[in-house]
Amino acid sequence: MVKLMDIKTKKRLMQTACKVRMGIIEGTYNAKSGHPGGSLSIADILTYLYFEKINIDPNNPQMPNRDRFVLSKGHAAPALYSVLAHRGFFSVEELKRLRHIGSMLQGHPDMKNTPGVDMSTGSLGQGISAAVGMALASKHFKSGFKVYCAVGDGELEEGQVWEAFMFAAHKKLDNLIVFVDLNNLQIDGTLDDVNSPLPVDKKLEAFNWHVITIDGHDFDQIEQAVEEALAVTGKPTAIIANTIKGKGVSFMENAVDWHGVAPNYDQYKAAMAELEEYLKSLED
Amino acid sequence: MAEVKKVATRDGYGMALVELGKINQDFLVLDADLGAATRTGMFKKEFPDRFYNCGIAEQNMISLAAGIASTGKKVFASTFAMFAAGRAFEQIRNSVGYPRLNVKIGATHAGVSVGEDGATHQCCEDIALMRTIPGMIVINPADVVEAKACVIKAFEVDGPVYMRFGRLAVPVIFDEDYEFQIGKGIELRPGTDVTIIATGLMVAEALQAHEILAAEGVSARIINMATIKPIDKEIIIKAAKETGLIITAEEHSIIGGLGSAVCEVTSEKYPVKVIRIGIKDTYGISGPAVDLLKYYNLTAEEIAKTALQAVKCK
Numbered sequence: 001m002v003k004l005m006d007i008k009t010k011k012r013l014m015q016t017a018c019k020v021r022m023g024i025i026e027g028t029y030n031a032k033s034g035h036p037g038g039s040l041s042i043a044d045i046l047t048y049l050y051f052e053k054i055n056i057d058p059n060n061p062q063m064p065n066r067d068r069f070v071l072s073k074g075h076a077a078p079a080l081y082s083v084l085a086h087r088g089f090f091s092v093e094e095l096k097r098l099r100h101i102g103s104m105l106q107g108h109p110d111m112k113n114t115p116g117v118d119m120s121t122g123s124l125g126q127g128i129s130a131a132v133g134m135a136l137a138s139k140h141f142k143s144g145f146k147v148y149c150a151v152g153d154g155e156l157e158e159g160q161v162w163e164a165f166m167f168a169a170h171k172k173l174d175n176l177i178v179f180v181d182l183n184n185l186q187i188d189g190t191l192d193d194v195n196s197p198l199p200v201d202k203k204l205e206a207f208n209w210h211v212i213t214i215d216g217h218d219f220d221q222i223e224q225a226v227e228e229a230l231a232v233t234g235k236p237t238a239i240i241a242n243t244i245k246g247k248g249v250s251f252m253e254n255a256v257d258w259h260g261v262a263p264n265y266d267q268y269k270a271a272m273a274e275l276e277e278y279l280k281s282l283e284d
Numbered sequence: 285m286a287e288v289k290k291v292a293t294r295d296g297y298g299m300a301l302v303e304l305g306k307i308n309q310d311f312l313v314l315d316a317d318l319g320a321a322t323r324t325g326m327f328k329k330e331f332p333d334r335f336y337n338c339g340i341a342e343q344n345m346i347s348l349a350a351g352i353a354s355t356g357k358k359v360f361a362s363t364f365a366m367f368a369a370g371r372a373f374e375q376i377r378n379s380v381g382y383p384r385l386n387v388k389i390g391a392t393h394a395g396v397s398v399g400e401d402g403a404t405h406q407c408c409e410d411i412a413l414m415r416t417i418p419g420m421i422v423i424n425p426a427d428v429v430e431a432k433a434c435v436i437k438a439f440e441v442d443g444p445v446y447m448r449f450g451r452l453a454v455p456v457i458f459d460e461d462y463e464f465q466i467g468k469g470i471e472l473r474p475g476t477d478v479t480i481i482a483t484g485l486m487v488a489e490a491l492q493a494h495e496i497l498a499a500e501g502v503s504a505r506i507i508n509m510a511t512i513k514p515i516d517k518e519i520i521i522k523a524a525k526e527t528g529l530i531i532t533a534e535e536h537s538i539i540g541g542l543g544s545a546v547c548e549v550t551s552e553k554y555p556v557k558v559i560r561i562g563i564k565d566t567y568g569i570s571g572p573a574v575d576l577l578k579y580y581n582l583t584a585e586e587i588a589k590t591a592l593q594a595v596k597c598k
Contacts (some may be wrong), residue, residue: 031571055428058384064355064356068354068355070351106315110382110383110565111354111383112370112384116586118354119350119351119354119383119513120379120382120383122378123374123378123379125343125347126343126347126350126375126378126379127347128344128345128351128380129344129346129348129351129375129379130348130350130351131351132344132351133347133348133349133350133352133353134351134352134355135351136336136348136351137312137351137353137355137357138355140312141310141355141357143355160341160343160344160347160375161342161344163339163343163344164321164347164348166339166341167338167341167344167348168338170339172545173334205425
């Protein structure tokens with residue numbers, strides 16, 4: 001039943017995701033702030049969407065009927081920026097200007113400033129509602145585009161998220177696919193330490209969503225989940241992606257302290273060396 | 285005295301939405317389970333397929349409206365002022381205001397004239413809240429004619445607009461051919477001793493105050509200030525220079541509303557005494573709307589009394 005991705009495509013995506021991760025480290029290091037942990041956990045999903053799936057054109061970022069992506073967990077902006085840069089929306093060099101005065105790369109996504117950003121987000125819970133609005137508009141005006149969205153697991157503690165889930169299912173928005181980045185960590189600790197929204201799958205099923213659970217770092221599973229979601233009718237789909245916060249940089253993995261702290265020079269060097277080594281291993 | 289025709293500004297909102305719906309198919313109307321009260325129900329009746337009820341979830345409704353607007357379509361989002369400007373403040377600020385999206389917020393049941401529902405539903409802080417959002421246009425029409433006109437203008441203008449409507453039927457002031465302009469105050473009566481700048485349902489009271497004052501030999505200029513932001517600085521400075529005394533009248537907290545906006549202009553550009561009539565840092569209470577307006581001194585008599593005393597002290 002499992003249709004594996006073409007091996008060349010998969011390798012290319014892994015290489016791209018590694019470069020995206022390097023962009024995340026580059027950006028947060030140069031900004032001396034930002035959120036590397038949750039950016040690294042969502043990097044594979046964003047890489048897959050932007051390089052394999054969604055209908056966008058870097059030369060025409062405002063293409064009216066393009067697919068939309070909303071990063072509801074807006075603090076993972078370094079991941080979105082890195083993906084957009086590598087996809088050609090703007091120069092990869094720009095990532096070094098993350099969070100600098102006058103930069104197009106604000107601390108959280110700003111649709112008025114950054115080519116390729118479809119919605120300004122950052123205040124948790126609001127992006128998913130906007131994504132639902134986009135999906136509703138696509139259906140109502142028969143525009144035909146799909147809407148993808150990523151919410152954080154900690155973000156599920158915001159009540160507005162559940163208002164959005166309720167509405168999307170009630171309006172049968174089957175053109176909406178929401179990834180839940182389940183890395184199990186939020187600023188103050190694990191989900192369980194704080195105010196766990198688990199089990200997410202059962203809650204979303206009860207909200208009349210089609211629910212798929214995957215390993216969010218496995219491109220085969222990401223692709224299969226998206227294909228399945230696109231085939232679902234009458235329901236929105238939630239893809240619960242089990243991920244590792246800090247994925248790809250060993251000392252950042254599963255460490256709560258890397259939620260909102262930038263690497264210092266030594267950590268930056270170590271992280272980049274590790275990622276470069278991994279990239280080389282993929283080229284062999 | 286002939287019977288004055290009275291209509292609530294919320295009715296103007298509903299009527300204008302229907303008018304717009306007839307000539308334009310490219311926008312949607314959202315409500316949060318209050319369609320009958322906010323009068324978006326009138327639009328729903330005519331164009332059921334272009335109306336979406338978001339249920340009792342105002343925060344989602346506002347961000348959802350932002351999502352719709354981000355795709356290039358205009359959208360009206362309606363609920364009571366309390367739940368729009370109050371509950372969904374941050375959604376308006378971050379999802380709508382910051383990306384400057386074409387969301388037009390129709391907030392009804394503003395002020396104490398909500399009546400019997402009492403303090404929890406009587407929003408006297410919305411103008412203050414909305415005014416602080418960069419780029420937000422804030423309009424508080426005086427009657428049904430101005431209400432209709434402001435909806436049409438809000439639809440035409442690019443960017444977010446907050447429109448404030450009332451539940452209570454109030455006197456019709458303007459003729460149907462009245463031309464409303466965003467950001468322009470209107471001198472409704474000339475005067476040289478004092479200027480009364482009013483907004484919303486207090487405009488009709490100010491016009492009555494003009495008559496009372498005239499009988500006392502006081503010449504009161506009356507200005508209708510429907511747009512609170514951007515405020516018409518020119519008409520305020522002119523009034524300050526020519527009458528040397530300003531009284532503001534609003535069915536809103538005297539903190540942060542029209543009175544504050546006028547003071548900001550006069551204190552920087554041409555300092556004169558400004559007396560603010562409005563809700564004085566307190567919550568509302570239950571009661572019939574007309575009685576509540578008297579209870580809170582939001583009347584022509586109070587305006588006239590205040591003006592008379594102030595003119596004597598000049």
